Amino acid sequence: MPQVxxxxxxxxxxxxxxxxxxNGLLMKSIFRMGxxxxxxxxxxxxxxxxxxxxxxxxxxxxxxxxxxxxxxxxAMNAETFAKDQxxxxxxxxxxxxxxWPRTREITRDDITVxxxxxxxxxxxxxxxxxxxxxxxxxxxxxxLAALLDLDLDIIEQLLKETFGEKKAKLVxxxxxxxxxxxxxxxxxxxxxxxxxxxxxxxxxxxxIVDGNTTAALGAMLAGANVAxxxxxxxxxxxxxxxxxxxxxxxxxxxxxxxxxIIQAEDELAACGMVLxxxxxxxxxxxxxxxxxISLMNEFIxxxxxxxxxxxxxxxxxxxxxxxxxxxxxxSDINECAYAGHGDTRHICLYPADPREAFDFxxxxxxxxxxxxxPVFVVSDLDIGMNEWMVPELKWNESYRPxxxxxxxxxxxxxxxxxxxxxxxxxxxxxxxxxxxxxxxKGAYFTRGSGxxxxxxxxxxxAEYQRVLDRxxxxxxxxxxxxPAPYIDYARSKPVKAxxxxxxxxxxxxxEARHNLKGKGTEFDYCRIRxxxxxxxxxxxxxxxxxxxxxxxxxxAQLKAMLQAELDAxxxxxxxxxxxxxxxxxxxxxxxxxxxxxxxxxxx
Amino acid sequence: xxxxxxxxxxxxxxxxxxxxxxxxxxxxxxxxLCAGCGHDSITAGLIEAVWALxxxxxxxxxxxxxxxxxxxxxxxxxEAHGINAVHGRMPSIATGAxxxxxxxxxxxxxxxGDSLNIGFGQFAHAIRRxxxxxxxxxxxGVYGLTKGQFSASADVGSKAKYGQVNENPPIDPVLTAxxxxxxxxxxxxxxxxxxxxxxxxxxxxxxxxALIDVISPCVAFNxxxxxxxxxxxxxxxFHPAIHTDFIPPREEIxxxxxxxxxxxxxxxxxxTIVLRKIDVDHEPTNRAAAIGxxxxxxxxxxxxxxxxxxxxxxxxxxxxVMPPKSLTGGAAIRDPKKILETFQSTSR
Numbered sequence: 001m002p003q004v005x006x007x008x009x010x011x012x013x014x015x016x017x018x019x020x021x022x023n024g025l026l027m028k029s030i031f032r033m034g035x036x037x038x039x040x041x042x043x044x045x046x047x048x049x050x051x052x053x054x055x056x057x058x059x060x061x062x063x064x065x066x067x068x069x070x071x072x073x074x075a076m077n078a079e080t081f082a083k084d085q086x087x088x089x090x091x092x093x094x095x096x097x098x099x100w101p102r103t104r105e106i107t108r109d110d111i112t113v114x115x116x117x118x119x120x121x122x123x124x125x126x127x128x129x130x131x132x133x134x135x136x137x138x139x140x141x142x143x144l145a146a147l148l149d150l151d152l153d154i155i156e157q158l159l160k161e162t163f164g165e166k167k168a169k170l171v172x173x174x175x176x177x178x179x180x181x182x183x184x185x186x187x188x189x190x191x192x193x194x195x196x197x198x199x200x201x202x203x204x205x206x207x208i209v210d211g212n213t214t215a216a217l218g219a220m221l222a223g224a225n226v227a228x229x230x231x232x233x234x235x236x237x238x239x240x241x242x243x244x245x246x247x248x249x250x251x252x253x254x255x256x257x258x259x260x261i262i263q264a265e266d267e268l269a270a271c272g273m274v275l276x277x278x279x280x281x282x283x284x285x286x287x288x289x290x291x292x293i294s295l296m297n298e299f300i301x302x303x304x305x306x307x308x309x310x311x312x313x314x315x316x317x318x319x320x321x322x323x324x325x326x327x328x329x330x331s332d333i334n335e336c337a338y339a340g341h342g343d344t345r346h347i348c349l350y351p352a353d354p355r356e357a358f359d360f361x362x363x364x365x366x367x368x369x370x371x372x373x374p375v376f377v378v379s380d381l382d383i384g385m386n387e388w389m390v391p392e393l394k395w396n397e398s399y400r401p402x403x404x405x406x407x408x409x410x411x412x413x414x415x416x417x418x419x420x421x422x423x424x425x426x427x428x429x430x431x432x433x434x435x436x437x438x439x440x441k442g443a444y445f446t447r448g449s450g451x452x453x454x455x456x457x458x459x460x461x462a463e464y465q466r467v468l469d470r471x472x473x474x475x476x477x478x479x480x481x482x483p484a485p486y487i488d489y490a491r492s493k494p495v496k497a498x499x500x501x502x503x504x505x506x507x508x509x510x511e512a513r514h515n516l517k518g519k520g521t522e523f524d525y526c527r528i529r530x531x532x533x534x535x536x537x538x539x540x541x542x543x544x545x546x547x548x549x550x551x552x553x554x555x556a557q558l559k560a561m562l563q564a565e566l567d568a569x570x571x572x573x574x575x576x577x578x579x580x581x582x583x584x585x586x587x588x589x590x591x592x593x594x595x596x597x598x599x600x601x602x603x
Numbered sequence: 604x605x606x607x608x609x610x611x612x613x614x615x616x617x618x619x620x621x622x623x624x625x626x627x628x629x630x631x632x633x634x635x636l637c638a639g640c641g642h643d644s645i646t647a648g649l650i651e652a653v654w655a656l657x658x659x660x661x662x663x664x665x666x667x668x669x670x671x672x673x674x675x676x677x678x679x680x681x682e683a684h685g686i687n688a689v690h691g692r693m694p695s696i697a698t699g700a701x702x703x704x705x706x707x708x709x710x711x712x713x714x715x716g717d718s719l720n721i722g723f724g725q726f727a728h729a730i731r732r733x734x735x736x737x738x739x740x741x742x743x744g745v746y747g748l749t750k751g752q753f754s755a756s757a758d759v760g761s762k763a764k765y766g767q768v769n770e771n772p773p774i775d776p777v778l779t780a781x782x783x784x785x786x787x788x789x790x791x792x793x794x795x796x797x798x799x800x801x802x803x804x805x806x807x808x809x810x811x812x813a814l815i816d817v818i819s820p821c822v823a824f825n826x827x828x829x830x831x832x833x834x835x836x837x838x839x840x841f842h843p844a845i846h847t848d849f850i851p852p853r854e855e856i857x858x859x860x861x862x863x864x865x866x867x868x869x870x871x872x873x874x875t876i877v878l879r880k881i882d883v884d885h886e887p888t889n890r891a892a893a894i895g896x897x898x899x900x901x902x903x904x905x906x907x908x909x910x911x912x913x914x915x916x917x918x919x920x921x922x923x924v925m926p927p928k929s930l931t932g933g934a935a936i937r938d939p940k941k942i943l944e945t946f947q948s949t950s951r
Contacts, residue, residue, distance in 0.1 A: 207947050208950055208951070209947075217943070217946060221936055221939045221943070225926075225930045226699065226703050226930060245942075249936055249937075252928075256926065259926065259930070260703075260930065262698065262732075264728075265725070265728045268695070268725075269698075270695075272689075272696045272698075273702065275696060275699060276686075276695065276697060276700035276703070277700060277703035280664070280703035280931055281704070281932075282703035282704070282931050284703070298689050298692075299692065302689050395939050395940045395943045399939075435684075435931060436664045436683070436684035436704070437661060437664070437704060437929075438661075440659075440661040440682035443661060443684050444684065444685075445676075445684075445685040445686070446685065446686040446687065448687065448688070
């Protein structure tokens with residue numbers, strides 16, 4: 001059974017009741033007690049009324065990912081009560097609002113049931129209907145504080161920070177609600193429970209952040225100053241955060257805004273605006289999700305062929321089509337890598353957590369301008385919208401934006417002969433570009449139709465092919481510039497099996513490796529961080545007899561790309577696929593790997 | 604689009620503008636459009652208008668979508684950057700480009716298929732955002748490059764080259780623009796250069812979105828009997844509502860000012876548009892009256908031309924927080940380390 005500082009707490013509530021802030025308060029209070037903690041929000045694509053869950057894993061081993069088990073269920077939603085109860089691991093706890101007797105609904109005798117009449121107490125204490133709903137949540141935070149031994153001073157401090165000076169008067173009623181729950185639990189139950197939180201010192205040097213906010217901050221610090229977007233879950237908070245950061249920090253000495261954010265009429269227009277700004281020489285980006293990328297395909301193809309820098313943050317959600325907008329997946333891997341018609345391929349970066357979302361946001365702008373092409377930051381809902389505990393973000397003081405090969409007015413003054421936009425004087429596939437308005441000698445016509453190395457229209461077979469071959473060469477050059485994979489070899493001895501994964505699978509893979517090692521089997525690990533794939537990924541595959549490719553989609557998109565791009569031996573690659581909309585958990589990976597070896601042995 | 608360099612031989616006596624440049628310096632490549640295409644006349648008008656305004660050629664960004672009309676930016680201002688976007692999506696490129704660098708002059712050239720069919724949404728939203736640009740629709744009622752299909756500006760009952768009759772009512776870009784709040788709306792005819800050039804000049808100087816819908820007959824696919832966008836039809840039903848003069852700043856304004864007949868409108872840079880009413884019924888500064896006027900003449904099947912609506916108080920720019928200067932230099936943030944630390948201090 002779970003131990004102190006090592007258990008999963010899940011709260012089942014109703015969307016729109018204000019439970020998100022109560023749950024955030026719980027998570028952060030555990031973090032401030034110095035204990036590593038993970039929080040995942042499973043919410044419906046709905047404003048109000050449907051079931052929603054929040055999962056908090058308290059984990060002093062530091063496995064900040066889903067374990068796949070629930071030890072303490074706070075069942076606040078009558079509609080899902082039976083399902084929530086069934087999810088509790090044997091020996092676990094069921095916490096419910098006993099205002100409504102559920103004696104007949106409580107069917108398990110292998111769990112401990114804790115009833116607290118939250119609604120009754122809160123309705124007795126507060127008058128206003130909305131306050132009663134909100135405070136019921138705050139009251140369960142209080143009850144849990146008693147049961148799990150959370151620090152009330154920390155909770156009070158967090159409430160003060162949340163409401164700030166402007167809403168300071170809200171702190172008192174919130175603390176009253178906390179105490180209502182706390183006092184009841186103290187009086188009626190043996191507090192704390194055997195499963196509880198004990199202060200530690202393991203969270204120093206860490207922050208709790210979500211990936212959409214860190215991506216937006218990275219974009220602003222990298223110098224992004226034009227953004228265009230169309231609202232779509234789960235990417236909207238990227239632009240919300242960017243807007244807020246720019247409003248605070250991006251002004252000139254006279255207080256004039258030095259940025260422009262445009263809410264476009266659709267994703268086609270958003271992508272066009274980004275390309276227009278990139279063509280003009282600004283650092284521009286958009287943020288969207290899979291359905292938005294679908295609409296942008298025409299312009300992405302245009303951006304690739306005309307060689308205009310652009311950054312596209314794709315916060316992946318569940319597809320196909322509208323799919324499940326508030327659930328997570330990694331099913332745009334192929335869509336981003338090859339977006340567009342004709343022979344197109346794009347630089348993609350795959351952050352694994354909010355810290356890497358920050359780093360890759362900065363890097364994406366440098367890559368986009370260096371290679372004069374659209375670059376994708378392929379994140380997902382889990383990274384983007386959930387709060388993660390990560391090591392503090394670092395700023396590299398020596399950072400200077402890489403603006404790529406841009407000819408200045410001075411360069412153009414000295415230029416002899418005609419400027420050739422799509423030539424390759426440096427033999428790296430990357431041409432020189434000029435910006436509009438800078439110098440008459442820099443003028444050329446940007447066109448998505450067949451063009452020569454001077455940018456003029458052509459249908460000449462050799463001229464067209466020369467440009468297309470150079471684009472391929474440019475993509476090959478990018479191999480040397482994109483983030484290298486994270487490769488971790490098992491320390492004891494060479495092992496026969498490896499794991500390849502990407503993005504938000506990372507922590508689940510790491511925990512699975514840890515647990516499998518505890519059972520006697522070690523695996524090497526390669527986390528891909530970018531496309532184009534680098535040679536060390538090919539080498540990693542060559543070194544192993546079996547390579548498990550772990551990803552969150554149905555069709556093994558990463559595996560297919562490894563086969564196509566690296567000519568990897570398909571017989572070696574064993575897909576482990578997770579695609580139900582919830583983040584992958586370590587136990588899924590462990591079970592799949594064990595099943596594979598069991599079946600291999602049996603055959 | 605094909606591109607052939609024009610020989611750059613100047614007649615020694617060609618007049619020069621204040622920059623010491625002749626109209627030849629404002630030309631582009633050789634046109635590959637059909638001989639007699641109305642679009643080439645518009646190109647000629649653009650060259651003369653930009654030259655006369657003393658704009659440095661490379662301080663212009665010229666943009667277009669896809670189609671015959673969209674080829675034309677290659678035929679003027681060889682020293683200006685051009686961009687040939689995807690079909691119907693030039694307005695979004697223009698919006699982003701202007702957000703990045705509002706210091707340039709923006710000229711968009713589009714067609715009726717480009718703006719009123721595939722790109723109708725972007726066209727409308729560029730007007731709504733009041734992107735500071737001159738937007739010319741070279742309107743011939745057909746798709747030329749795909750050989751003669753009707754566009755959304757084709758009139759009901761008009762005939763295609765091989766006899767098909769159009770059954771759908773047209774979208775009128777002029778009425779659309781006025782109803783969307785556009786501050787400068789004009790219609791011209793490619794065959795009337797005298798009227799067109801001042802309109803282009805005034806449109807370029809207007810601070811905000813300036814639309815000029817130019818009837819520009821397609822000699823290959825829409826210049827036959829039964830077409831309402833042919834040269835013959837346009838000349839027959841041509842109805843100038845207003846005559847426009849453009850007077851640059853600092854020149855003495857000489858207006859034969861007859862009460863109720865002429866109307867000088869001063870623009871932001873000090874230049875002046877003088878509107879001489881030809882039809883006394885037309886009120887070009889009254890939006891509702893302009894719409895009514897256009898509707899009346901549309902019912903009479905007349906092609907009303909001139910500066911049809913102008914709002915002299917109109918602002919310009921993309922929204923209300925338009926950066927005043929170019930953002931293309933790469934804006935460094937002061938003290939990023941401190942910003943990051945402040946952010947993280949609230950994340951613990």
